Amino acid sequence: MNRLQAEARIRELHAVIRHHDYLYYVKDRPEIQDSAYDRLFAELKQLEAGFPDLVTPDSPTQRVGGVALDQFPKVAHAAPMLSLDSAQAETALRRFDERVRKGLGVASVDYVVEPKLDGASVELVYEDGVLARASTRGDGAMGEGITENVRTIAAVPLRLRESGLKPPGLLALRGEVIMRVDAFERLNEGLLAAGKNPFANPRNAAAGSLRQLDPQVTAARPLDIYVYDLLSGEGAALSTQWDVLSALEAWGLRVNDLPRQVNSVEEIVEYQRELESRRDDLEYEIDGVVVKLNDLTARKVLGVTSHHPRWAFAFKFAPRKEITRVVEIVPSVGRTGVITPGAILRPVKLGGVTVSRANLHNREEVARKDIREGDLVRVERAGDVIPQVVERVEEPGRKRAKRFRMPDRCPSCGSGLIERGPFTICSNSYRCPAQLAGRLEHFASRDALDIDGLGEETAILLVGEGLVHQLPDLFEIVPNDLMRLEGFAAKSAASLVNAIDTACRVELHRFLYGLGIPEVGVTVAKALAKHFQSFDNLRQATNEELEAIEGVGPKMAQHIGLFFLDKRNSAVLANLVGKVKLLEVAMDSGAALAGIRFVFTGGMDKLSRREAKQLAESLGAKVTSSVSRETGYVVVGTDPGSKYDKAIELGVEILTEQEFVQLMRQRGAEV
Numbered sequence: 001m002n003r004l005q006a007e008a009r010i011r012e013l014h015a016v017i018r019h020h021d022y023l024y025y026v027k028d029r030p031e032i033q034d035s036a037y038d039r040l041f042a043e044l045k046q047l048e049a050g051f052p053d054l055v056t057p058d059s060p061t062q063r064v065g066g067v068a069l070d071q072f073p074k075v076a077h078a079a080p081m082l083s084l085d086s087a088q089a090e091t092a093l094r095r096f097d098e099r100v101r102k103g104l105g106v107a108s109v110d111y112v113v114e115p116k117l118d119g120a121s122v123e124l125v126y127e128d129g130v131l132a133r134a135s136t137r138g139d140g141a142m143g144e145g146i147t148e149n150v151r152t153i154a155a156v157p158l159r160l161r162e163s164g165l166k167p168p169g170l171l172a173l174r175g176e177v178i179m180r181v182d183a184f185e186r187l188n189e190g191l192l193a194a195g196k197n198p199f200a201n202p203r204n205a206a207a208g209s210l211r212q213l214d215p216q217v218t219a220a221r222p223l224d225i226y227v228y229d230l231l232s233g234e235g236a237a238l239s240t241q242w243d244v245l246s247a248l249e250a251w252g253l254r255v256n257d258l259p260r261q262v263n264s265v266e267e268i269v270e271y272q273r274e275l276e277s278r279r280d281d282l283e284y285e286i287d288g289v290v291v292k293l294n295d296l297t298a299r300k301v302l303g304v305t306s307h308h309p310r311w312a313f314a315f316k317f318a319p320r321k322e323i324t325r326v327v328e329i330v331p332s333v334g335r336t337g338v339i340t341p342g343a344i345l346r347p348v349k350l351g352g353v354t355v356s357r358a359n360l361h362n363r364e365e366v367a368r369k370d371i372r373e374g375d376l377v378r379v380e381r382a383g384d385v386i387p388q389v390v391e392r393v394e395e396p397g398r399k400r401a402k403r404f405r406m407p408d409r410c411p412s413c414g415s416g417l418i419e420r421g422p423f424t425i426c427s428n429s430y431r432c433p434a435q436l437a438g439r440l441e442h443f444a445s446r447d448a449l450d451i452d453g454l455g456e457e458t459a460i461l462l463v464g465e466g467l468v469h470q471l472p473d474l475f476e477i478v479p480n481d482l483m484r485l486e487g488f489a490a491k492s493a494a495s496l497v498n499a500i501d502t503a504c505r506v507e508l509h510r511f512l513y514g515l516g517i518p519e520v521g522v523t524v525a526k527a528l529a530k531h532f533q534s535f536d537n538l539r540q541a542t543n544e545e546l547e548a549i550e551g552v553g554p555k556m557a558q559h560i561g562l563f564f565l566d567k568r569n570s571a572v573l574a575n576l577v578g579k580v581k582l583l584e585v586a587m588d589s590g591a592a593l594a595g596i597r598f599v600f601t602g603g604m605d606k607l608s609r610r611e612a613k614q615l616a617e618s619l620g621a622k623v624t625s626s627v628s629r630e631t632g633y634v635v636v637g638t639d640p641g642s643k644y645d646k647a648i649e650l651g652v653e654i655l656t657e658q659e660f661v662q663l664m665r666q667r668g669a670e671v
């Protein structure tokens with residue numbers, strides 16, 4: 001290929017890859033298989049290696065390129081990045097609305113209401129459609145240049161789309177870099193497992209990840225962004241905030257799907273209540289709603305104070321942070337043998353949920369925060385994350401208890417303990433009842449066999465009462481065994497046995513995840529199932545074969561190998577595999593409903609939620625919990641919840657249970 005041809009092909013590849021990045025990261029709706037994408041990417045890399053002078057900064061290969069810095073450069077913002085006037089009280093919101101209407105001399109105004117995202121505010125500057133700079137808010141006038149770090153966020157386009165509306169030559173935008181709650185939890189698990197300090201909440205994790213001097217570190221952090229404001233954009237010809245949001249979307253930026261147009265305080269209050277009630281269902285943290293005057297010209301009339309614009313207001317939720325007292329610190333043994341100190345708290349309400357215990361993680365965390373029995377502490381809850389003890393509250397003059405010490409023996413089985421880094425571990429993996437109960441609970445959990453009615457308490461009971469000595473025993477339980485146990489009656493016993501029966505038929509990836517192989521989470525389990533197709537293939541895999549799979553590193557490959565080599569494991573596994581029926585799932589994008597998103601709401605007659613979910617997934621569909629513009633179908637049963645209303649609002653196609661079954665049949669599923 002000559003230079004001219006290479007240049008043309010490179011340009012073509014840029015456009016194609018950019019388009020697929022957009023579908024995957026911004027729209028969550030990929031259209032090609034990962035392998036096809038990888039081939040395009042590899043082709044581009046190869047061409048660029050042959051013609052290094054044809055590498056441009058907006059090339060998809062140039063996301064993680066920067067070298068580690070000594071410090072961040074100072075950057076002046078295109079327009080001041082103001083903060084928002086905010087309050088929790090409805091009276092303050094009413095005063096804001098009155099000031100706005102009085103200032104404009106009108107009886108009523110249009111507002112746009114949006115979720116107030118709890119992340120780190122950034123400015124993005126695009127020059128001629130190409131990302132030129134990104135910076136933190138700083139003092140509002142000057143921020144820190146974090147361009148290289150922001151480039152690593154896959155949802156940030158390096159070049160804007162020009163479909164329809166052409167972006168102006170100079171465009172300064174404001175948005176919020178966030179970390180989704182599940183990604184945050186995984187990051188913290190990883191940090192803790194590596195003996196490092198976890199982040200207190202997703203906001204700190206997002207801000208901390210953005211302010212890494214080495215872009216490689218940022219690139220490894222699961223960051224996302226929502227863009228919500230135009231700081232400056234001469235010639236964009238936009239007259240309302242609603243237009244701004246549509247323009248941002250058209251330019252290929254990620255825009256939140258919850259904003260709404262309203263024109264009264266009542267509607268604002270209703271929106272805030274609605275979001276507050278959905279707060280725990282969202283995948284990211286929000287701490288209130290932002291109310292913005294829709295008309296951009298009217299905004300200029302109102303102007304700004306030294307700190308905040310007079311045309312916007314943050315109507316916040318009640319905080320989820322509270323102060324309470326630690327009654328006791330109790331060590332408990334998890335499924336991997338790690339002993340975790342837990343704080344038993346004087347019950348306290350945190351954003352609608354009563355909290356009475358919190359995880360203190362490990363002996364070093366307890367020491368670092370210096371938490372002792374009887375102390376007053378600040379507790380916080382992020383998303384549906386387990387509550388955290390953030391810090392101790394000083395009480396001058398109060399006599400404190402002794403420092404907490406880990407026990408010398410396992411509180412469950414009495415074996416001696418070993419210390420590994422910050423962790424304390426019971427090494428009696430095969431006999432310790434607490435570890436077995438933990439494994440059983442995990443085996444039955446939602447992403448594994450999903451056995452309704454088999455949670456922590458029941459798992460402890462089944463092990464404690466001698467019904468389960470090892471996992472396969474679960475499948476031998478009959479209703480009569482259960483009826484002897486406290487808390488079981490004929491009906492509940494029958495329904496648990498029934499649930500266990502149904503769970504026997506299980507997809508390979510769920511089964512693998514349920515085994516609790518060290519380091520193997522849902523994503524890796526799926527990758528393993530997809531690659532090896534059968535349990536036997538996986539069991540015989542060599543380290544090299546394992547490492548060839550995306551997401552599996554040498555350490556994980558070693559863990560997997562050791563897990564299958566262990567003699568005691570193999571005996572249990574052979575027995576277990578005989579008791580379940582492993583199903584294969586079509587997970588490739590050639591499947592009939594590949595990538596289509598389903599949401600279920602309300603009760604169903606013929607199918608259980610689990611069966612319906614499995615059916616949809618067997619055809620390649622994705623089942624998610626909240627309705628958005630990306631949702632393909634909402635399946636509505638009896639007594640549907642707010643998801644139904646949302647589907648109507650967004651015009652998402654609605655199916656009854658019967659219609660759903662019909663669709664599944666049409667697409668080739670056996671129902």
Ligand code: IVH
Pocket residue numbers: 081082083084114115116117118120121122137174175176228229290309312314
């Ligand atoms: S608009 C001048 N919209 O909240 C108005 N801000 O204290 C510019 N925030 O630092 C901000 N979600 O980072 C706006 N939908 C949203 C927002 C939002 C979160 C942040 C922003 C700001 C803070 C206000």
